[in-house]
Amino acid sequence: MSKHVLLVDDDPDFVLSTQTLLESAGYEVTTAEGVAEAKARLSDWRPDVAVIDLMMEEVDGGFSLCHHIKRLDASIPVIMVTAVTSETGLDFGGASGGDRSWIKADALLAKPVRSEQLWRELDRLLKE
């Protein structure tokens, strides 16, 4: 059975490109444009994995959504994606354990996301 991904970003281009990429590899994808829409989807459904943008319109929307997901079900892996690496001082390329535990995400990826990175993280997280 194909794995189901929740994909959340307010940038429609990130959604379209990542959705296309995921579907090409056989994932099923549900998208949401913001925190509210994502929470609505999560009210009666659980994804196998979530890919969410760090900085959605609500500034720290990514953090709050990540916490929300982990509260609903701590076993759902969350991959956090962002374009603001230098600005936050977080090294998303090699995401240290410290940063990960603070954000509560299981992986951090820099935009634009490279497909091989995404496959590596998805393989690792969905195997666990």
Place this chain on the structure above:
Amino acid sequence: MNKLRVFVVDDEPGMRHSIKRGLVNHTVRLPEIESEVGFEFTEADSGEKALEILAEQTFDLMLLDHKLGGITGVDVLDQLRPREPDMLVIMITAFATIETAVRATKSGAFDFLTKPFTPEELKETVDKAAAHLMVKRRAHELAEEKRRVRFDFIRVLGHELKSPLGAIESYLNLMQERVAGAEIGAYDQMIKRSLIRAGGMRKLIADLLDMTRIESGQKKREFSTVDVHAAALAAVEGVKPRADERGIKLAIEHAGAITMEADQGEIDIVLDNLVSNAVKYNRDNGTVTVTLDSDDETITIVVRDTGIGMAPDEADRLFQDFSRIKNEKTRDIPGSGLGLAIVKKIAELYRGRVSVESEADVGSSFTVLLNRHTAPAESENDA
């Protein structure tokens, strides 16, 4: 209220006491920079002791007697100078010789008090030093503030440039990997989106150049008699192909000739931005109306559209740098978020202002008022 830390160095206890008494309830006010300070004191009775204390603490102001028991006040200054650039020193001398004054000034003294001095003379000298310090600090704060605003701007700009580039890269990666197969048609949407984002970047860069030009003041503003109606016609002509594609009608209403002394480039930017927005955010088969009016004082430009409009809270932040309203209606419309900020800055150059009235799904009406008499007088000789 802030207190300036004053260090009183004198070998006569009576002198130290009278300085403190003269200043303890004294304050210095500078209403221009909204600043007021009082004083607090530390004392030393010799140059040696003063240097010891100065190794441990910093002060804003030092009242330093020249003729001390051991080393002199000037000796203290000489040993101190490389370390205390921010402290102002007032030398106290019993013998106001030119030689002492010259030496002390060379060693970094800010001012002098000649013994004996009255409380008024003391206050006057200290006031001058305090005002100097306060103004210097305020200037420093303002420079910091300016630096911070600049830094914020660059940070947001970096993000605004990185987002479209990231989107385009993502699409190109997918195409390179043939994620949707070998048929080019399968990538039409990605190509369309890439072009929209690239167009947005191009507009952002063009707007940035406009903004830099306006803000730097490096490029001389060239005043001449500008035909505002002709500028509006040119702006309308520029957007006509895009308007025609979507059946949007463009009209200019004006009564008689509308001219003003202005920089042609700036007036063009105002009209281009407003007219192009009115088309971009319009509905298909909508209308754009440019209304021009003038009286002795003011040129009024109103650009009205029948487009998507906006909510009042959105209208409030519309004129800030990088403010763009993001929703499903604006998603496919490229924009830098700088256009209206630029219009506002230009309006301010003409002691004017810009405002918007808008209703969601009905349309928006932008009004720019420009004062006709802001041209510098000498520019007429240049022409």
